[in-house]
Amino acid sequence: MPIRMPGQDKLPNGPHRQLLEAVHELYNSAGYPGIRKISSAIRVNNDLHDTISHEGISKILGGETLPRQWLKLDALVRQLLACHTEPVDAPGEVARIRGLWVAAIGMSAPHPSNIQQHSEGAKIVDSTHKSGEVQKLTPDSSNHLKIDTVTITIRPPERRNFFAAEIRQHHNPDQGQNLHNEFLGLINSAAEGSGINSRDWHMRSTGDGVIGVIPPDTPERYLVDHFTRALAAGLRRRNIRHTPARRMGIGLAIGFGIIRFADNGFTGSRLINTIRLLDHTEMRRSRQGLTLALADRVYEDSITENLTSFPRGAFQRIAVDAKGMSIPGWLLTDDEI
Incomplete structure (x- = not known):
């Protein structure tokens, strides 16, 4: 049975709901494949960089959890796109949903002791690790999305x-x-x-x-x-x-x-x-x-x-x-x- 989009009483309007609506669009267009089938297909797909259990997929689609790791959501999104029978701009859809995810995840700020605030964004400070810049979408005073620059720590392999x-x-x-x-x-x-x-x-x-x-x-x-x-x-x-x-x-x-x-x-x-x-x-x-x-x-x-x-x-x-x-x-x- 397909997992339905939760009502606003369970997931109010906001970045998380906007993200989930976009994922549900893909889920719908893919024909509501079974979550166990999705999880199994992800597990054997060598082009994906992470796996996700059927329970994890259920919690994401049900709005119970906001995935903290992009690679898991990326795997789910790409697998749903692979289920589409009609032509689709896969890179564009992945980029769109990543932007929504960054906006949603950005509502949970890192600990202040690890951050120095700058006008162009936030920078995580750690002299022992390498860093990389990513774009972060955040609502401005008019509730429009603006792009900030965020530097995240990346530890050496x-x-x-x-x-x-x-x-x-x-x-x-x-x-x-x-x-x-x-x-x-x-x-x-x-x-x-x-x-x-x-x-x-x-x-x-x-x-x-x-x-x-x-x-x-x-x-x-x-x-x-x-x-x-x-x-x-x-x-x-x-x-x-x-x-x-x-x-x-x-x-x-x-x-x-x-x-x-x-x-x-x-x-x-x-x-x-x-x-x-x-x-x-x-x-x-x-x-x-x-x-x-x-x-x-x-x-x-x-x-x-x-x-x-x-x-x-x-x-x-x-x-x-x-x-x-x-x-x-x-x-x-x-x-x-």
Whole structure:
């Protein structure tokens, strides 16, 4: 069933509503595709720079949330444009909606201690990071949009370990939020039990799960070995207290590569490929317990070099097809963890 534009009682007139109306125009013109279909298509589209869960799409279209990261909205907009059967000025539409998003997001100002005000706009001050200028649309005294210049901090790219985890199975929709809270508790407990300081990692919710970038001084084996085993053990303890219908499955994918940080989040091509390992058939079949997928680089550096307690022979070679490209990985089921 299509998600309808919320009434003004739920989302009053303003920049957020103007943005949502533009997105709904694309959603309508695309024929109201299913949100799960949209999310799956985004996940396998290598031309996009981020993914977004069906829950995240639902919240955006329902006006429940204003996306804080442009790359997620960009992925949604471009996928909706790809669903159009009639010719459309895709670059123009993306630019139009980005302008509306900047106006909407600009209503939430950064912390004053990080900003120096100038007549031409705002500049984020940080001498240790590079900066880049973007245009910001803001209402003037006549309620017309004017263009200001905003300088945002862009941190240099860093090589990091990262993971993506998703809830794999729950039968009772009424338990959704409680289950998600339990899931986050398991993730944090596993971090604390494996020597990883979860307060220093970068986390991002994906609706059905989370993406985490690990602190640079954390040995890779802490994530691959200690964290994985702690998460599997915590999940078993949780599941043994529940009937089969209320048990949880978790898919965990671990990778390594360049991460690009900015004020509005983080991204990276290897991170996206690692997330796509969660789409493998065996990962999707998981009903209970933990299923682990390692990116090729992590397997070679940690498992092949015997830096963890996992035996090499326990892993199964897998590949995920994504828009003509095969993404290799290594699978380990709950029985072997």
